[in-house]
Amino acid sequence: MDTESGSAVEVFRSVSVPLPRARAFELFTTRMTEFWPKEHSIGASELAEVVIEPRSGGRWFERGVDGSECQWGRVAAWDPPRKVVLLWQIGADWQFDPEFETEVEVTFSNEGPDRSRLHLRHCNLQRYGDHTDQMRAIFDDPAGWTGTLAGFVDLASAQATPGH
């Protein structure tokens, strides 16, 4: 895909798992905590749990070890065991932004009686727009969001406050 065309920017990944698709769907949506990279957290406290509320319009959020919740997005479509669409609403400033939406579409297809395939498409990444460049160093950091984000938020709030 041409990155400079201004068309939709997306990533696509798929993985085959030795579970019937209903089990795979359930595992993906109810036990995300167990496979989510722990350092990918935007909450103030350490990530304890990732929660997808199992309904269209439900919230997708992290719960910290201190019990605080930090929203990541919403459930745009809930169609078990075939499909779930999550809205990833973390903006360029690494804060939840209800106005900002990128879509994570996850579908499950049968590959046999006890095997299924998960297809994941993260779409509309072009909505990061010019902010992509602001996040460049963070994206290029092998440590991902770790520390960097906390540092960014601290720095941004510390420097924004005197101006108010």
Next chain:
Amino acid sequence: MPASVDAVLDALGDRTRRTILERLSAGPIAVGVLADQLPVSRPAVSQHLRVLKDAELVVESVAGTRRLYRIDKPGFRVVREYFDRFWETTLDNFAILAEAEAHDDTRKRGTRSRRTKKG
């Protein structure tokens, strides 16, 4: 050499520089025009632009006698690579968990069938 995270964070930590980036997101602007639009002096604007340039957030080009500044736009390569890497890791983890689940299922079935044979 890519700009350091510190340089980017420092650059973004200033309100005026964030305003400059917002203005530039609409298109390239000359430093003089930027200075007219902002409540800071032209030398101050130049200083802010230098910080943004060092952080690789903006690039400058010369159009006749004017220096134009624009948002550095290498395309969406980084954002795509980031999410591609992120989902690769996450789905690999998911596959490992699924394998473990399948293994548990097989063991449970094995236990059940042995019991059935005995009974």
